[in-house]
Amino acid sequence: MSTRELRRQAGRRIRTLSPQRLQVAVDFLAYLEERESNEATEELLRVPGLVAALNEAGKQVSKRNSVNWRKVRRDV
Numbered sequence: 001m002s003t004r005e006l007r008r009q010a011g012r013r014i015r016t017l018s019p020q021r022l023q024v025a026v027d028f029l030a031y032l033e034e035r036e037s038n039e040a041t042e043e044l045l046r047v048p049g050l051v052a053a054l055n056e057a058g059k060q061v062s063k064r065n066s067v068n069w070r071k072v073r074r075d076v
């Protein structure tokens with residue numbers, strides 16, 4: 001089933017819920033959204049050297065030791 005059809009089905013079901021059940025559905029969707037975000041973050045944190053590279057980049061930016069993104073070549 002396509003994502004589009006799943007969204008339609010979810011919308012139809014949501015429109016039939018009582019206000020109390022709608023709140024439960026919203027809370028559950030927020031939980032799923034947060035969980036997906038956390039999983040993506042955890043996946044990024046497992047990339048070897050990423051945290052160190054981000055920390056180093058932060059230091060360079062704070063020292064103004066960086067290159068303006070407008071001056072970076074587009075053909076690389």
